[in-house]
Amino acid sequence: MMANPDDHGLLTDDADENDSFPFPFNQAALLTALNNLRDAADLHQLRTQAAALVQEIANPMGMLIPDQIGETVELTVGYLRGEIDQIAATLTLERARYYIDRLVRAIGEERRQPFSDINLNRWKEREYDDLITDSLWQIDRRDSTGAHTADYWGNFVPQIPNQIMRRYTRRGEWVIDLFAGLGTSLIEGQRLGRNTLGIELQPTVAARARALIEQEPNPYAVVREVLDGDSATYNLAEALAQHGQRSAQLLMLHPPYFDIIRFSDDSRDLSNAASVDQFLEMLGRVVEHAAPLLDKGRFMALVIGDKYARGDWIPLGFLAMQAVLQRGFVLKSIVVKNVEGTAGKRARRELWRYRALVGGFYVFKHEYLFLFRKQ
Numbered sequence: 119m120m121a122n123p124d125d126h127g128l129l130t131d132d133a134d135e136n137d138s139f140p141f142p143f144n145q146a147a148l149l150t151a152l153n154n155l156r157d158a159a160d161l162h163q164l165r166t167q168a169a170a171l172v173q174e175i176a177n178p179m180g181m182l183i184p185d186q187i188g189e190t191v192e193l194t195v196g197y198l199r200g201e202i203d204q205i206a207a208t209l210t211l212e213r214a215r216y217y218i219d220r221l222v223r224a225i226g227e228e229r230r231q232p233f234s235d236i237n238l239n240r241w242k243e244r245e246y247d248d249l250i251t252d253s254l255w256q257i258d259r260r261d262s263t264g265a266h267t268a269d270y271w272g273n274f275v276p277q278i279p280n281q282i283m284r285r286y287t288r289r290g291e292w293v294i295d296l297f298a299g300l301g302t303s304l305i306e307g308q309r310l311g312r313n314t315l316g317i318e319l320q321p322t323v324a325a326r327a328r329a330l331i332e333q334e335p336n337p338y339a340v341v342r343e344v345l346d347g348d349s350a351t352y353n354l355a356e357a358l359a360q361h362g363q364r365s366a367q368l369l370m371l372h373p374p375y376f377d378i379i380r381f382s383d384d385s386r387d388l389s390n391a392a393s394v395d396q397f398l399e400m401l402g403r404v405v406e407h408a409a410p411l412l413d414k415g416r417f418m419a420l421v422i423g424d425k426y427a428r429g430d431w432i433p434l435g436f437l438a439m440q441a442v443l444q445r446g447f448v449l450k451s452i453v454v455k456n457v458e459g460t461a462g463k464r465a466r467r468e469l470w471r472y473r474a475l476v477g478g479f480y481v482f483k484h485e486y487l488f489l490f491r492k493q
């Protein structure tokens with residue numbers, strides 16, 4: 119039976135002494151109900167829903183039953199009833215939503231994984247709407263705001279480091295990008311309040327990255343340092359120690375995809391490996407060198423694509439994944455991400471389609487994001 123929506127006293131008259139005992143509510147169900155209340159189209163609907171919610175709270179067969187799988191939150195019925203009464207008694211939707219948000223925050227306190235700032239009690243909130251949780255990423259338009267530029271062969275779509283840092287780091291933590299390029303991860307890091315160190319072999323590229331990073335506002339005053347050098351040997355412990363740090367909380371690797379793009383003439387450049395085996399060996403050395411600096415239980419992201427050699431598909435991504443798995447990491451996810459050609463490549467699409475039909479192959483339209491966790 120529904121309570122009268124205009125009765126702002128709701129269940130106050132029925133309150134009994136049990137109201138003051140903490141009870142383990144099903145946290146997810148409670149938050150869903152509050153989020154639904156927040157979505158009410160007008161005050162009448164809000165009050166109707168609030169009345170139903172108060173009844174639900176008092177119903178021991180409803181959301182009071184602790185969920186065997188989900189989390190519970192200890193609250194008194196009286197506290198919840200008082201809060202919902204206050205929400206229903208407001209004269210504007212805006213004010214009601216303010217109280218709902220406050221209640222959701224109170225319920226959601228400290229429901230976070232140690233590796234992320236995502237408030238799991240508010241996972242339906244708008245700020246998380248764009249966080250991807252599926253393994254197929256279709257990113258049609260690269261973020262070109264601020265200092266981001268597509269003006270470097272094979273640089274990140276900025277949404278990649280953005281998604282990874284938001285899922286796998288907390289504000290103020292330390293991220294090392296071992297193949298920094300033009301510093302896409304560092305720009306994202308400074309937007310998100312993560313400290314970043316980037317290693318880049320080519321000094322001219324590193325200098326360009328520094329210039330771009332300087333163009334971008336640094337609202338959280340984080341460190342974002344591009345270091346010239348070889349990721350397989352760079353003294354990362356020393357670089358962290360310069361900032362009073364002993365470890366990092368996320369490693370990002372976006373190496374050359376073997377020889378698809380020759381980045382430099384430097385023999386230490388992974389794009390100059392003599393063979394696939396040597397490429398994997400060089401990548402493995404970078405991982406071995408950096409892994410001790412990563413906190414246990416934290417994540418490493420590897421972005422890489424496959425390649426063709428003399429008409430045969432070389433599964434570079436899976437080979438690189440195996441090389442990492444041999445070095446003390448476990449696999450958490452494999453993401454497949456779309457790859458859109460540049461304007462120049464698009465003009466040759468028809469030619470590639472013809473070649474694919476003749477040669478019996480498929481034209482690459484994807485790359486991989488492998489997520490590993492250090493054991």
Ligand SMILES: C[S@@+](CC[C@H](N)C(=O)[O-])C[C@H]1O[C@@H](n2cnc3c(N)ncnc32)[C@H](O)[C@@H]1O
Binds near residue numbers: 296347
């Ligand atoms: C695919 S790009 C990375 C692009 C970067 N994610 C960005 O958004 O600009 C690979 C980069 O790794 C660099 N590189 C290759 N071998 C390296 C090594 N041994 N140590 C450090 N950097 C290396 C290349 O110069 C190139 O800039």
